[in-house]
Amino acid sequence: MRNGTRRRLCVLSTATALMLAALLASAAAALANAPIPPIAGLTSPTHPDPAKWYANSHPSFFWQPAIGAAAYSWALDRYPASTPDMISEAGGFGFAAKADFATGFEPYSVAVGDLNGDGKPDLATANFGTNSTSVLLGSGTGTLAAKTDFTTGSFPQSVAIGDFNGDGQPDLATANAGSFTATIVLANAAAPGGFAPIPDFVVGSQPASIAVGDFDGNGQQDLVTANYNSNNVTVLLGDLTDGAADTASYGTGTSPASVVVGDFNGDGKQDLATANNGASSVSVLLGYGDGTFAAKTDFSAGDGPFAVVVGDFDSTGWQDLAVADLNTDTVSILLGYGDGTFAAPTAIGTGSVPIALAVGDLNGDGLQDLAVANRFSNTVGVHLGDGSGGFAARKEFATGALPTSVAIADFNGDGRQDLAAANYSDSTVSILRNTTPDAAAAFGPRADGTWYFHICATDGVDFQGPVSHLAVNIDTTRPVTRGLAAASVIRGRTAKIKYQIDDARPGAPTAKVTIKIKNSHGKVVKTIAAGSKAVNTALAASFKCTLAKGKYSFFVYATDGAGNVQSKIGSNRLTVK
Numbered sequence: 001m002r003n004g005t006r007r008r009l010c011v012l013s014t015a016t017a018l019m020l021a022a023l024l025a026s027a028a029a030a031l032a033n034a035p036i037p038p039i040a041g042l043t044s045p046t047h048p049d050p051a052k053w054y055a056n057s058h059p060s061f062f063w064q065p066a067i068g069a070a071a072y073s074w075a076l077d078r079y080p081a082s083t084p085d086m087i088s089e090a091g092g093f094g095f096a097a098k099a100d101f102a103t104g105f106e107p108y109s110v111a112v113g114d115l116n117g118d119g120k121p122d123l124a125t126a127n128f129g130t131n132s133t134s135v136l137l138g139s140g141t142g143t144l145a146a147k148t149d150f151t152t153g154s155f156p157q158s159v160a161i162g163d164f165n166g167d168g169q170p171d172l173a174t175a176n177a178g179s180f181t182a183t184i185v186l187a188n189a190a191a192p193g194g195f196a197p198i199p200d201f202v203v204g205s206q207p208a209s210i211a212v213g214d215f216d217g218n219g220q221q222d223l224v225t226a227n228y229n230s231n232n233v234t235v236l237l238g239d240l241t242d243g244a245a246d247t248a249s250y251g252t253g254t255s256p257a258s259v260v261v262g263d264f265n266g267d268g269k270q271d272l273a274t275a276n277n278g279a280s281s282v283s284v285l286l287g288y289g290d291g292t293f294a295a296k297t298d299f300s301a302g303d304g305p306f307a308v309v310v311g312d313f314d315s316t317g318w319q320d321l322a323v324a325d326l327n328t329d330t331v332s333i334l335l336g337y338g339d340g341t342f343a344a345p346t347a348i349g350t351g352s353v354p355i356a357l358a359v360g361d362l363n364g365d366g367l368q369d370l371a372v373a374n375r376f377s378n379t380v381g382v383h384l385g386d387g388s389g390g391f392a393a394r395k396e397f398a399t400g401a402l403p404t405s406v407a408i409a410d411f412n413g414d415g416r417q418d419l420a421a422a423n424y425s426d427s428t429v430s431i432l433r434n435t436t437p438d439a440a441a442a443f444g445p446r447a448d449g450t451w452y453f454h455i456c457a458t459d460g461v462d463f464q465g466p467v468s469h470l471a472v473n474i475d476t477t478r479p480v481t482r483g484l485a486a487a488s489v490i491r492g493r494t495a496k497i498k499y500q501i502d503d504a505r506p507g508a509p510t511a512k513v514t515i516k517i518k519n520s521h522g523k524v525v526k527t528i529a530a531g532s533k534a535v536n537t538a539l540a541a542s543f544k545c546t547l548a549k550g551k552y553s554f555f556v557y558a559t560d561g562a563g564n565v566q567s568k569i570g571s572n573r574l575t576v577k
Contacts (some may be wrong), residue, residue, distance in 0.1 A: 036457045036465030039072075040064045041365075044453070047472035053505075053562035059472045060442035061453050065093060065363040066465065067384045067392040069457035073464065076443055082454045083467050090437045092457070093363045093384065095397045095419060098430035101136055101144040103422065105129035109356075110422040110429055112409040113161035113170045115187070121409040123429060125422050126152070126159035126174045133159055133172055133185060135195065142412035142433050150185050150195045154178030162212035162221040165241040175207035175225045176200070182210060182225055184240055201236055201245055205229035213261040213270045216291030226252070226259035226274050233259055233272060237291045250285055250293050254278030262310040262319045265340035275305035275323050282308060282323055286340050299334055299342045303327040311359040311368045314389035322370055324354040331357065331372060335389050348391050351377030360408035360417045363436055373399070373406040373421055380406050380421050380432065397432055401425035448475050448505055475562035479503040479511050479535060483556055483572030490577050495545040497528075499556045499570055503535040511535050511558040517574060518553050525552070535560070547576045 041064035047054045059076070066072075071088035104127030115122040120140035124133055131154050136144040153176025164171045169187035172195060176183055181200035188194035204227025215222045216237055223236040223245075231254055236245040253276030264271045269289035273282055280303050283296040302325025313320045318338035322331055323345070329352055332345035351374025362369040367387040371380050372394070379396040380403065386392065400423025407420045416434035423430060441453070451472050457465040480502040489495035501511045513530035530541050556570040 036068060036459060036463055037066050038466040039066055039455050039457060039468040042453075042455065042468045042470050044470060044472050047474075050471045050473070053473040053475040053508075055476055055563040057445040057447075057474050057476050058443060059446065059451065059453070059474070060440060061455070061470065062440045063455065063468070064365045065436065065439045066457035067363075067386060069093065069459070069465070071458045072455060073458050074441055074453065074455040076446075076451055076453050078449065078451060080452050080469065080471070082452065083464075084454050084456055086458065086464065088458055089441065091435070093382075093395070093436045094434075095382075095432040096435050098397075098399055098421075098432050099142070100400055100423070100426065100428040100430050101147070103127060103134040103136070103147055103427055103429050104132045104149050105427050106424050107134065107404070107422040107427060107429060108156070108424060109158045109405045110407050110420055111159045111161050111172075112407045112420065115161070115170050117169070120413070121411055123407070123420060124159050124161060124172050125405075125429060126156035127427075128155050128157060128177075128424070129427075131156065131176075131178075133174055133183075135172075136429065138411055140411075140413050142418070142431060144429070144431065148194075151197055152176055152183040152185070153181040153200050156183070157207070158209045160210045160212050160223075162223075164221055164223075165239075166220060171195070173210055173212070173223055175203070175210035177206045177208055177228070180205055180207065180227075182207065182223060182236065186241060198241060201240075201247070203227060203234040203236070203247070204232050204249060207234070208256070209258040211259050211261050211272075215270050215287055215289075215293075217269070217289050222291070224259055224261070224272060226256035228255050228257055228277070231255065233274060233285070235291065235293070246291070248292065250296070252276060252283040252285075252296055253281045253298055256283065257305070258307045260308050260310050260321075264319050264336055266318070266338050271340070273308055273310070273321055275301065275308035277304055277306050277326065280305065282321060282334065282342075284340060284342075297340070299345075301325060301332040301334070301345055302330045302347055305332070306354075307356045309357040309359050309370075311370075313368055313385055313387075313391075315367070315387045320389070322357055322359070324350070324357050324372060326353055326355060329354060331370065331383070333389060333391075346389070348383060348394075350374055350383075350394065351379050351381045351396055353377075354381075356403075356405045358406045358408045358419075362408070362417050362434065364416065364439060371406045371408060371419055373403040375402050375404060375424075378403065380419050382419075399423055399430045399432070400428045403430070446474055448477055450474075473562075475505050475508065475560065475564065477503065477505045478564045478567035479508075479558045479560045480568050481513075481556040481558050481566045481570035483554060483570040484538065486573040486575070487554070488575040488577065489545045491545055491547065491549055493545060494542050495574065495576075497541045497554050497572075497574065498538065499541070500538050501533060501535045501556075501558045501566075503560055505560075505562075508535055508560055511560045513539075513541075514557045515541055516555050516557070517547070518555065520551055545576055549576050551575060
């Protein structure tokens with residue numbers, strides 16, 4: 001099986017290679033000349049309402065990252081319709097050069113989890129060539145500790161992470177294509193990051209993929225394997241730590257190479273989907289919630305599907321599928337209807353021999369993207385989703401030789417999703433750190449008045465997208481209050497207090513006014529909430545005076561529409577006779 005697999009996945013004729021190179025060059029040219037979309041989601045967190053004035057002279061702006069943008073260019077000025085120059089203020093979406101870390105021989109699969117409970121993502125690989133799984137503990141800074149290997153069955157082709165004995169510690173499970181078994185490697189609670197294998201479970205012929213779920217709803221995690229040679233899946237229920245699991249098999253399409261768990265009909269019960277390498281189809285098996293499954297329903301995919309993942313690519317809340325089509329260098333997108341059925345597939349181009357997929361938000365726009373391990377391109381291709389089921393042309397990032405699996409996690413704790421690729425030929429895992437900048441710009445103090453922020457996406461060379469504009473109104477000038485004249489009133493009659501609010505900002509229409517009257521000891525004896533009053537004009541506040549006879553003082557306070565509090569409190573005398 002091992003040599004046969006290599007022949008299937010690693011041999012290209014010269015003519016095919018030349019054709020592939022031409023297609024890749026054509027795709028790259030098309031991407032370079034692709035139209036650049038406008039910026040979406042442009043807002044100012046410091047000045048959220050463009051119609052209001054704010055006592056904040058440090059404006060900042062946020063936008064959704066533009067699909068396909070290599071960089072952004074922006075300007076902040078007094079003109080409402082400027083176009084930024086081509087000097088890029090910030091780079092666009094991208095990843096740093098790979099950093100490689102040694103694994104066991106021929107890693108075929110990689111999975112991410114917190115394996116030692118320190119809150120930082122770690123990695124586990126299934127090492128096809130050494131019958132082992134490697135654990136590489138993460139530092140939280142983007143680096144990985146040296147591997148520790150644990151024995152599995154022969155030719156492990158897939159690894160998954162779950163808590164199989166309910167002790168709160170993540171365990172490992174592998175699908176062993178050579179021994180037709182599944183291995184569970186239990187975490188050692190006394191030694192975080194340590195594991196110990198237990199006896200293997202017999203499954204179908206040549207299990208190529210393994211996934212974790214709770215198929216009977218009892219709160220314990222179960223396993224399922226996709227069995228490439230026996231054209232079925234094996235479900236393992238029960239206590240997976242004592243060798244007494246209940247097993248059952250269900251038919252799939254020909255040569256299932258991958259299995260995933262989802263809820264495709266929205267009934268709250270876990271279902272299965274397989275990518276059928278020999279049938280150009282996806283099989284969906286709806287779960288009954290008791291550990292059993294209905295007979296498969298097949299849906300078309302591309303030629304030679306080898307991996308399948310679950311996502312919500314059109315933002316409907318219904319689960320969709322993405323399938324890596326090994327023989328056509330495409331990914332098929334099957335949008336779900338929410339009832340267990342799927343629309344006809346649409347294809348997006350990939351690198352050479354797409355063999356594995358992962359789903360995540362890689363550019364921080366809140367939409368689901370795809371990462372594709374392109375085995376013969378030695379790359380991971382990133383396809384940014386548009387939230388309606390479509391994807392931008394891919395960007396490819398170099399990995400080690402023959403990447404066979406890809407995973408997504410934030411390995412350096414900066415809030416951005418990074419990539420990990422298992423490199424079969426190099427016996428390494430590559431970490432690609434996400435270098436996409438925050439979709440934000442901030443500025444220092446600006447003078448009072450209306451400012452305009454202009455931004456566009458660029459391709460980093462000589463193409464700009466449409467310019468988006470946003471106005472912010474800045475007012476840091478404090479109003480000044482004046483008590484225009486002393487007041488005198490006979491007790492029991494109406495008193496009139498004259499005052500004025502001066503504000504130098506042009507167009508400042510009103511200010512919120514409060515007047516406080518204090519006795520000779522400085523105690524407030526009456527408060528008048530005058531409300532919003534026009535500025536730069538003489539005003540008066542009247543009230544029926546019930547104060548005791550004597551000498552008082554009144555004080556005028558004001559807050560303008562931007563939130564500036566008066567710089568000087570106006571005051572004068574009030575005499576009650």
